[in-house]
Amino acid sequence: MTNGDAGPHERSYRKGPERRAQILLSAMELFAERGVGASLRAIGEAIGVSHAALRYYFANRDELLVEVYRTHEARVHKAQAHEGSAGSEVSAVAMMENSAERNRSIPGLVELYATLTTDALQEQQHPATREFVQARYRRVRADLAERVRAGQRSGAIAADVDPDDAAALVVAASDGLQLQWLLDPDAVDVRRSLEVLERLLPGAR
Amino acid sequence: MTNGDAGPHERSYRKGPERRAQILLSAMELFAERGVGASLRAIGEAIGVSHAALRYYFANRDELLVEVYRTHEARVHKAQAHEGSAGSEVSAVAMMENSAERNRSIPGLVELYATLTTDALQEQQHPATREFVQARYRRVRADLAERVRAGQRSGAIAADVDPDDAAALVVAASDGLQLQWLLDPDAVDVRRSLEVLERLLPGAR
Structure with missing residues (x-):
């Protein structure tokens, strides 16, 4: 104060x-x-x-890129908390649909995200980026796995689906679809493709 | 001659x-x-x-990168033709599983692929890369959509799944999972996650 x-x-x-x-x-x-x-x-x-x-x-370009992305994420979390749009009844796929929808309106964001992820693969050149991206993926997967478990408890998702495998799948689908959409907006519809996945992994009933 | x-x-x-x-x-x-x-x-x-x-x-680094990737793909197609492992009865997801399995054994390849895809987003700096990546995605999606249609004709896949939406989903899942696996090999299993997706999109019966 x-x-x-x-x-x-x-x-x-x-x-x-x-x-x-x-x-x-x-x-x-x-x-x-x-x-x-x-x-x-x-x-x-x-x-x-x-x-x-x-x-x-x-300290360097990597740190600026990571901080820009982190700022974007913090805003999103704040908006979600305000809207109440991140409750555990929201399916893993719907979470990613909403996130993709938000990213659509910020043209450079998917590119920034793709750059961070690709940089992260180069461990020696981009150690801090790698650490950030790894931690982010772990956090997102853990959140989505919890939603898959909620779907299983309610009987909406088959009990023999591994929640961690499903969570990695949903993040991957969302990331990859946003890339394809950016490259070919007329050929790829992120929401429609994610809706195909939601048949398999619906929200808790 | x-x-x-x-x-x-x-x-x-x-x-x-x-x-x-x-x-x-x-x-x-x-x-x-x-x-x-x-x-x-x-x-x-x-x-x-x-x-x-x-x-x-x-002509430049982009062209070398694209040509290295193209060389890899040509080899894979030759091997597939030889093994007969790309018949239309092979599901879209299994095609991507096999491709991910091959990429696993070539450590730099997923990184090369991620670099090409990220570069492709920067239309002005990397026009030739963008053209290559766009064309590749279109080709792969068309092939996978055909496999989804074969699955639908045989009754294995629900008739109301849009084959193009499903094809984009399968490529995205495969791309994204390979990235996550490279960043966190102990936490992510590409094949197991793709098997979750195969429940929804199995091969022709």
Whole structure:
């Protein structure tokens, strides 16, 4: 808690996180418009932040990319909590449908996500990205596996489906479909394809 | 057709494709060992081919990457034709299971594939990669949709499943699961997860 009379030290302490959040927002807009390809220096130029300032907040391009994605996820979680749209009765597939629907409206986001995932495969060049992506997948799979278990308890999903196998399948389907849709929007419909999967893995009854 | 007395012109004509094939093989081995991250120049250094020679055969890094992947696919198709393992009675999911199984034994391949797909999203920077990846997805989806139709004709798959939606789903599941497996081999089993999907989309009876 701070009061209105915060001294200069406190003000600069408060300014840091705000400036950082502002940079993340500008970077997110840049990625949405022009893609993720640029270097940290080019990102700085495009969003009007000096390379030194950018480096003050983010050690390197990987860290900026991860933080932009993390910011997006935090917003989504906040919106879900507000809408009450993440209850355990929502099926694993419906969760991914909703997430894909949100990503659709943020053009650079699927590209950012694909870049993070591909970078993560290169352990030596991108160790922090790998750690973030691994942890994210584990978290998402654990959440979806819980939804599959809820479906099984209610009798909607066959008891002999392994919840962890099914969870990995649902995340994979959602990731892969969003990629195919970006490459060929007229040929691929993410929601319709996920609805095929939902026949097998419906929500709790 | 050439005879043993081929003149120097003919010999150099024959040498070109062989040398190119040799370079592709070396690049494939390099990617398997050390990943796909390197520049065209670094690739040349690692496989002992001058940058000029590399540029003679491949216009840029994208073209080399695409050609390495194309070479891999051509081999797979040849092996399938030889084994007779791609008949229309093989389910869409089983096709992807077999393909994932083969990719497992070539460590750099999933990374190469992920790199091509992510590059393809950046239309302006990687137009040729995008064209290759789009065409490949269309071809694979068309093949899998045909298998889904065969399953429907035999009564094994529900008639109201859209074959194109199902085909996109199966490719997506296979792509995404291979990525997750590479990032977390102990947590993700591609075959087991695809078997969950095969309940919904079995082969023709």
